[in-house]
Amino acid sequence: MNNLEKIKDQFAKLVEIMAGLRGEQGCPWDKEQTHESLRQYLLEETYEVLELIDEARYDELKNELGDLLLQVIFQSQIAKEEGRFDIRDVVENINKKLIHRHPNVFGDTVIKTAEEQTVNWEKMKKKEDSDRSVIDGVPKQLPSLLRAHRIQQKAATVGFDWDNTLPVFEKVEEEFNELKQAIKNKNSKNIEEEFGDLLFTMVNLSRFIQVNPEDSLRLSVEKFACRFKKMEEKVKQNKQTFEEMSLNEMDEIWDEIKDDLKK
Numbered sequence: 001m002n003n004l005e006k007i008k009d010q011f012a013k014l015v016e017i018m019a020g021l022r023g024e025q026g027c028p029w030d031k032e033q034t035h036e037s038l039r040q041y042l043l044e045e046t047y048e049v050l051e052l053i054d055e056a057r058y059d060e061l062k063n064e065l066g067d068l069l070l071q072v073i074f075q076s077q078i079a080k081e082e083g084r085f086d087i088r089d090v091v092e093n094i095n096k097k098l099i100h101r102h103p104n105v106f107g108d109t110v111i112k113t114a115e116e117q118t119v120n121w122e123k124m125k126k127k128e129d130s131d132r133s134v135i136d137g138v139p140k141q142l143p144s145l146l147r148a149h150r151i152q153q154k155a156a157t158v159g160f161d162w163d164n165t166l167p168v169f170e171k172v173e174e175e176f177n178e179l180k181q182a183i184k185n186k187n188s189k190n191i192e193e194e195f196g197d198l199l200f201t202m203v204n205l206s207r208f209i210q211v212n213p214e215d216s217l218r219l220s221v222e223k224f225a226c227r228f229k230k231m232e233e234k235v236k237q238n239k240q241t242f243e244e245m246s247l248n249e250m251d252e253i254w255d256e257i258k259d260d261l262k263k
Helices: 003-022 028-032 039-054 058-081 087-100 114-128 144-156 165-185 188-208 213-237 247-262
Strands: none
Touching: 003 028, 003 058, 039 058, 039 213, 058 087, 144 188, 144 213, 165 188, 188 213, 213 247
């Protein structure tokens, strides 16, 4: 049995196991689940995969990818029971889509860069559905930074974009000044709106410097959390509490930790 046959065999076995878990003699918990009740687990497994990638824990990645794949099989099994579709339809549809939308690989179209491929991909989706907006297909449930990034990417495929980073920096400065003015005017609604505009413009900047804003912020949050926990340890070692310390004293410890981590 070659490797491809082994993959087919194991995939079929997974589908069979899932059907058994949902069957008459199956697991009570699995049998109770619905498309809606599984949403939280699909999201949780996705973030667990992202965490392993962020931390480069690739030896554990196969386990979490398996858990994520299980969610696809689970959802497909429920759909099969309801007479909607089954896992074969899911796989068949993605196969057709990948072949259709990669004419440079499976056809005669010449596409030389990833950027050209992105533009061509969006054009093909628009051709498949003429009523479709260019920015459709970006889930509202995505984290806002990531959603902003994807919507801006899609808008850029039809030329609605700046030519270089200079006007983006100017726009960032403009939005920052508008936020400062809103704060000065003490208009809470306006402050929220201008803060959002500033974030949206920063996301635009992230595209031009080729940084994913969601990944970037997640890494910064983790960096802060790591340093803060070390600061807590330091404060405890010094037999102090935050309540009795000044901000300057905290900053001194913070700077020490930053220096130590750079070594």
